[in-house]
Amino acid sequence: MSPDRAPVGALFRRFRERLAVEGPNRLGGPGSRADHGPKVTASRVPLPGGAGPGARGGRATGADVARAEAEPGPSREAEPRRRRGGRAGGGEPLNVPPAEFTSYYGRPILKPPVWKWDIAAYLFTGGLAAGSSLLAAGGQLTGRPALRRAGRVASLVGVTASTYFLVNDLGKPSRFHHMLRVAKLTSPMSVGTWILTAFGPAAGLAAVAEAAPWLPERGLLGLGRRLLPPAGHAAGLVAAATAPALATYTGVLLADTAVPSWHEAYPELPAIFAGSALASGAGVGLLAAPTAQAGPARRFAVAGAALELWGAHRVENRLGLLSEPYATGTAGRLLRAGRALTAAGVTGALLGRRNRTLSALSGGALLAAALCTRFGIFHGGVASARDPRYTVVPQRERVDRRASEQD
Structure with missing residues (x-):
């Protein structure tokens, strides 16, 4: 292992600390493009009410994160129910189209009689x-x-x-x-x-x-x-x-x-x-x-x-x-x-x-x-x-x- 590379365990602990400070919105929340969410970095944490670190020109502070967690947002679990059966933000439909039975791989289930x-x-x-x-x-x-x-x-x-x-x-x-x-x-x-x-x-x-x-x-x-x-x-x-x-x-x-x-x-x-x-x-x-x-x-x-x-x-x-x-x-x-x-x-x-x-x-x-x-x-x-x-x-x-x- 290279001496200037941190162990995997240390990288994982660092990731958990960042996730605890920045919140789940770093992975993309409701309303993001194509429902996949933007790739949010530490300097791009969206906050409710239009507030964000971009207004301060720096990283999100602990107070910003606390205020973002305190204000309730739309539930991530409720979102698929609202979008079921249609398209969300121009993405692909989430429901499976009704299946029409034909047969197993298009072949008849029974072999027709060979009689002529x-x-x-x-x-x-x-x-x-x-x-x-x-x-x-x-x-x-x-x-x-x-x-x-x-x-x-x-x-x-x-x-x-x-x-x-x-x-x-x-x-x-x-x-x-x-x-x-x-x-x-x-x-x-x-x-x-x-x-x-x-x-x-x-x-x-x-x-x-x-x-x-x-x-x-x-x-x-x-x-x-x-x-x-x-x-x-x-x-x-x-x-x-x-x-x-x-x-x-x-x-x-x-x-x-x-x-x-x-x-x-x-x-x-x-x-x-x-x-x-x-x-x-x-x-x-x-x-x-x-x-x-x-x-x-x-x-x-x-x-x-x-x-x-x-x-x-x-x-x-x-x-x-x-x-x-x-x-x-x-x-x-x-x-x-x-x-x-x-x-x-x-x-x-x-x-x-x-x-x-x-x-x-x-x-x-x-x-x-x-x-x-x-x-x-x-x-x-x-x-x-x-x-x-x-x-x-x-x-x-x-x-x-x-x-x-x-x-």
């Missing part, structure tokens, strides 16, 4: 297969061969398309096989895979049985001609028994995810998908069967439309903020189109009892309505996952509601 259009198409074709299988069973039990034939063929087409879309989403056909190595009742995907596996062969056998009249009457093929019809009847009933599970499990699958608008609509999604399946099966019957045999198809249309419209109305009005994705954007347009087509299809089905053209148009409208509904539900859930508001706001509302219930 093929899964939305899978939802539609699965419902089509289930509804057509029920229609075929109705035609089989009531002696309507044209209705039975149309339902079985449409069911086979629907389940084949569903398998293709599912495998295409999985990426490799072997992954579908690997999902059959376990059966997990708590996993809708695992249960759905087994349902599809049980439904597919039964629907396929029932559809193949419709080709029995084309086989020759003798030989090995003649044996197939005699055995296929009873086998097809049994297979058709097995497919119809598993059809309700096939039609509704996809709604449970969507509701079991963390996607806000899907998860919150867990009571309605299975009902919507069941109604959509019935309506699509009715559409097949109205398109392919003559009006004299389309009675079950018309009843399917009324029941399916009632379920579908009830569920769609609930998801667009019951969920509060989470109903918004179903009423806006692509999802809103699709669901509105689905409602209009459903109403038109049911009306045409009831009025076209004897008009083949009107009946076929009604069937096409019901199929288009089912397609719009499935795609609308799909796009609504994806939209709710992309916007963090649909994740955070309902969570905060639930926390506040639980806190109020505890109080």
